[in-house]
Amino acid sequence: MGNRIKLKLKEDKKLLSIYFTAGYPSLNSTVKIIQDLEKNGVDMIEIGLPFSDPLADGPTIQKSSTDALINGMTTEILFDQLKDIRKSVTIPLIIMGYFNPVLQYGVEAFCKQCEEIGIDGLILPDLPLDVFQSEFEATFKKYGLLNIFLITPQTSDERIRQIDKASNGFIYMVSSASVTGSKTGFGNEQEAYFERIEAMNLKNPQIVGFGIKDNKTFQQATKTAKGAIIGSAFIKHLTENGENNIPDFINTIR
Amino acid sequence: MKYHVDEKGYYGEFGGAFIPEMLYPNVEELRQKYLEIMNEDSFKKEFYQLLKDYVGRPSPLYYAKRLSEKHGAKIYLKREDLNHTGAHKVNNTVGQILMAKRLGKTRIIAETGAGQHGVATATVCALMGIKCIVYMGEIDIARQAPNVARMKMLGAEVRPAISGSKTLKDATNEAIRDWINNPVDTHYIIGSAIGPHPYPDMVTRFQSIISEEIKWQLKEKEGRENPDYVIACIGGGSNAAGTYYHFLDEPEVGIIAVEAAGKGIDSGESAATSALGKIGIIHGCKTMLMQTSDGQITEPYSISAGLDYPGVGPMHSHLYTSGRAEFYSATDDEAMTAGLELSQLEGIIPAIESGHAFAIFQHKKFKPDDVLVLSLSGRGDKDLQTYIDYFKLA
Numbered sequence: 001m002g003n004r005i006k007l008k009l010k011e012d013k014k015l016l017s018i019y020f021t022a023g024y025p026s027l028n029s030t031v032k033i034i035q036d037l038e039k040n041g042v043d044m045i046e047i048g049l050p051f052s053d054p055l056a057d058g059p060t061i062q063k064s065s066t067d068a069l070i071n072g073m074t075t076e077i078l079f080d081q082l083k084d085i086r087k088s089v090t091i092p093l094i095i096m097g098y099f100n101p102v103l104q105y106g107v108e109a110f111c112k113q114c115e116e117i118g119i120d121g122l123i124l125p126d127l128p129l130d131v132f133q134s135e136f137e138a139t140f141k142k143y144g145l146l147n148i149f150l151i152t153p154q155t156s157d158e159r160i161r162q163i164d165k166a167s168n169g170f171i172y173m174v175s176s177a178s179v180t181g182s183k184t185g186f187g188n189e190q191e192a193y194f195e196r197i198e199a200m201n202l203k204n205p206q207i208v209g210f211g212i213k214d215n216k217t218f219q220q221a222t223k224t225a226k227g228a229i230i231g232s233a234f235i236k237h238l239t240e241n242g243e244n245n246i247p248d249f250i251n252t253i254r
Numbered sequence: 255m256k257y258h259v260d261e262k263g264y265y266g267e268f269g270g271a272f273i274p275e276m277l278y279p280n281v282e283e284l285r286q287k288y289l290e291i292m293n294e295d296s297f298k299k300e301f302y303q304l305l306k307d308y309v310g311r312p313s314p315l316y317y318a319k320r321l322s323e324k325h326g327a328k329i330y331l332k333r334e335d336l337n338h339t340g341a342h343k344v345n346n347t348v349g350q351i352l353m354a355k356r357l358g359k360t361r362i363i364a365e366t367g368a369g370q371h372g373v374a375t376a377t378v379c380a381l382m383g384i385k386c387i388v389y390m391g392e393i394d395i396a397r398q399a400p401n402v403a404r405m406k407m408l409g410a411e412v413r414p415a416i417s418g419s420k421t422l423k424d425a426t427n428e429a430i431r432d433w434i435n436n437p438v439d440t441h442y443i444i445g446s447a448i449g450p451h452p453y454p455d456m457v458t459r460f461q462s463i464i465s466e467e468i469k470w471q472l473k474e475k476e477g478r479e480n481p482d483y484v485i486a487c488i489g490g491g492s493n494a495a496g497t498y499y500h501f502l503d504e505p506e507v508g509i510i511a512v513e514a515a516g517k518g519i520d521s522g523e524s525a526a527t528s529a530l531g532k533i534g535i536i537h538g539c540k541t542m543l544m545q546t547s548d549g550q551i552t553e554p555y556s557i558s559a560g561l562d563y564p565g566v567g568p569m570h571s572h573l574y575t576s577g578r579a580e581f582y583s584a585t586d587d588e589a590m591t592a593g594l595e596l597s598q599l600e601g602i603i604p605a606i607e608s609g610h611a612f613a614i615f616q617h618k619k620f621k622p623d624d625v626l627v628l629s630l631s632g633r634g635d636k637d638l639q640t641y642i643d644y645f646k647l648a
Contacts, residue, residue: 052418052550053536055430056274062417074548099272100535104549125274126535150275154437159278174276177437 004092004120005146005169008043009205015227016218016253017207018234019046019096021064022081023073029243030081031088036243038091040250046123046229049078049097056125058181060232064239075105079113086118094148096123107136111143121146121169129166148172153193157200164202173197173206173225180210181232186220198224218253255576257502257569263451266576268568271450273538276434280442281538283357285452291356292349292459304348305463308381309338311345313464315471315627320599327620330481331602331630332468334493341605341632342461342493343374347443349460351378354441361440362386365415365429367394367422367489368560368607369401370632371445376410386410389428391421394559401636419553422489422563426537446490447567450538454495454567461496468627469500476625483508483620486629487610488581489525489561491570493631498573508580509573510618512610513566514556515583525554526583527566528574536564542571557586557640558606560632584613590644592616593634605632606640 008015018037022030030047037045050065050073057065085093095114102110102124114122122145127136132147140147146169151160154177163171175190190211197206205226212221213233221228230253237249263269263285271281291297305311314333322329334342347364354362362379364386366372372388379386388405392414395402405412418424426444433442447454447461469479484501486494488511501507516524524530531542536551543565544552554564566574573579584592593609596602604612608631620626634641642648 053423053427055427055537056276056434058431066417069550076548098535100545100551101549103534104545104547126272126538128270128272128278131270131272152276152437154279155275156279177276178435179431182435 003144003146003169005044005094008092009170009226014222015043015207016041017044017046017227017229018042019048019229019231020234020238021048021050021061021068022078023050023068023071024064024235025067025238025243027071027073028081030078031085033243033246034085034089034093036246037250038089040247041254042091042250043227044092044094046094046096049075049095049101051098051101054098056179058179058232060181060235064235075101079117082117092120093118094121094123095119099124099127108139111139111145114145115143119145121148123148123172125150129163133166150174153177153189160200160202164204167204169204170226171202171204171206172229173208175208175211175221178210186211186217190220194224215253255578257573257578259451259455259569265569265572267533268539268541268571269451269454270540271538272535272540273450274434276437277430277450280433280437281450287357288353288452288456291353297352297356300352301349305345309344309348310336311463312467312471313337315468315475317475318600321596324599325615325620326622327624327626330472330475330625330627332464332497332627334464334629334631335602335604335608335633339370339374339377340635341370341374342464342496342629343371343445344377345463345496346445346457346460346492347371347374347378350441350443351382351384354384354443355382357441359439359441360384361436362443363389363429363432363440364443364445365389365422365425366445367391367425367562368558368605369394369398369405369636370560372410372412373401373404373408375443375445376405376408379410380408387432388412389415389425389432391415391419391425393420394422394425397640398559398636421559423551423554430537446492447495447569448490448537448539448541448565454539454569457492458495458499458569461492462499464493464496464629465498465500468497472627480504480507481625481627483510483624483626485510485512485611485614485626487512487561487607487631488566488570489514489563489607490565491567493629495567495569497629502578509578510614511570511573511579511581512614513581513583514558514561514589514610515585516555516557518585519583523555525556525561525563527564528581529583531565539568541565541568542574558589558610560605560607561610582614582617584610584616588613588616590641593641594645602630603634604630605634606637608632
């Protein structure tokens with residue numbers, strides 16, 4: 001079987017991907033949230049591995065990470081929660097987190113666990129391209145994991161080409177210069193950026209993240225991109241409505 | 255063994271630039287240009303002129319006679335406490351504000367722990383007429399009130415960091431987030447020898463004026479450029495980096511670092527990174543840091559806000575693991591006692607951070623003819639309330 005992310009990207013539709021923080025709102029929410037997201041038509045999931053110092057995240061994801069850690073979430077517990085996930089879930093699953101917890105677990109051990117569980121890729125925003133290529137690319141490959149890189153409106157064309165070349169799935173296109181959850185809606189600046197990227201004809205499809213929160217922003221983002229990722233808005237929904245009302249949220253997006 | 259940074263931004267296995275892509279353009283621009291800019295004649299001229307006329311350099315190298323008699327060694331103090339704004343921090347902020355101007359930046363952000371770096375940044379921003387925002391942990395805002403007032407008087411905006419332990423680590427997180435949100439017009443003046451490459455090297459080079467001066471000053475006083483030991487306190491490690499810099503490749507010079515042990519290394523309330531840390535990633539660099547087995551960064555503790563940091567600069571991690579430097583740690587009590595002793599033997603009230611360096615005499619015995627240079631990194635005015643409460647002076 002091929003990598004689930006690659007197969008999903010071949011489907012003729014715009015993809016909705018959801019990020020949530022593992023262990024939030026409660027320690028054992030993880031599996032149920034994943035199952036409910038799939039049942040409600042979500043195409044792909046980023047499972048957030050909580051970190052004490054999430055540099056690229058705004059207050060919403062910071063708080064969910066802090067709460068998840070207070071709830072007792074650890075890398076070990078997350079892997080244990082996910083050990084049977086492939087018995088009930090078929091959509092692509094990605095683990096997203098910061099590099100230090102992965103480094104402490106051991107990069108090879110971490111990747112091996114991911115393969116055993118059926119994780120398809122990793123997003124580690126603070127693992128730089130050059131370090132990944134010189135130290136970890138072979139390990140990721142060995143365990144069938146895609147590494148997803150980010151680009152932003154400030155990323156130069158030259159660097160985007162480099163990242164496109166190094167990528168083997170999709171490119172995570174950060175919509176604007178911001179931490180997560182801080183922008184409200186997309187303006188001319190984002191449209192120009194989306195068009196610039198479209199015109200580059202990259203070999204990897206792009207999935208837009210940061211600032212997607214409702215049907216309107218989802219439509220805007222996926223006009224040129226293959227899909228969009230929602231994080232903070234979904235976590236806010238969990239905070240306000242609990243983990244039993246996931247369809248209410250997903251139905252407002254598509 | 256090489257102790258300076260290599261071309262890839264590493265000190266041995268420590269350093270590098272572990273940053274999210276959002277920060278890449280700014281950090282990469284800095285990496286490409288910082289050495290070229292620092293080596294420009296016009297830059298050097300302006301930098302040294304400001305250090306002389308504005309900061310008041312060279313700072314004296316003072317022979318501390320009574321302290322020497324007490325501890326049985328020849329003790330010199332490098333008086334960074336006499337700099338404008340009261341600490342070594344201004345050496346770096348003068349350099350970085352000139353750097354920011356040459357990079358065309360119009361907005362400055364900084365993090366601060368004790369407030370010394372915040373004040374030093376607010377000062378140079380006022381000097382250059384540039385907008386300044388300082389992030390400071392909510393707890394530090396409460397315990398360093400005089401410095402908060404100084405920053406405000408200098409026209410800076412002080413924004414509280416309310417996440418995590420609400421101290422230096424969290425202020426740094428907030429400053430990094432601000433930089434992500436403002437990638438075009440803003441320069442981030444990091445105050446310590448930490449952060450993604452090239453920051454540790456750039457900050458160290460700006461602070462290296464300390465050891466540059468020690469060399470010729472000691473030559474005048476002792477007829478030799480190299481002391482037997484250079485001694486400094488370490489939080490992130492900028493005053494230490496500057497104090498050691500020109501002695502790193504002089505094997506006869508012993509390098510001593512004193513970290514903050516807080517209430518004791520095994521108390522659970524400490525900031526002694528070399529004793530309690532292991533290698534990991536914090537604020538964009540690979541270095542020794544205090545963390546759980548799961549890779550979550552631990553909340554440190556020290557009575558001194560400037561040392562209350564769970565990591566240490568990558569250069570220092572390398573000095574520690576390579577054995578080039580001896581690392582000690584001093585508890586709150588030891589540092590406070592040393593601060594009181596310096597006050598009453600020499601008439602100099604040190605910052606509590608610097609007090610840690612002076613606590614070395616409670617841990618190590620020197621020979622009578624050993625020549626020691628201690629970095630007196632800052633003055634104690636900002637800590638008066640803490641001293642008063644601790645020694646019940648009021």
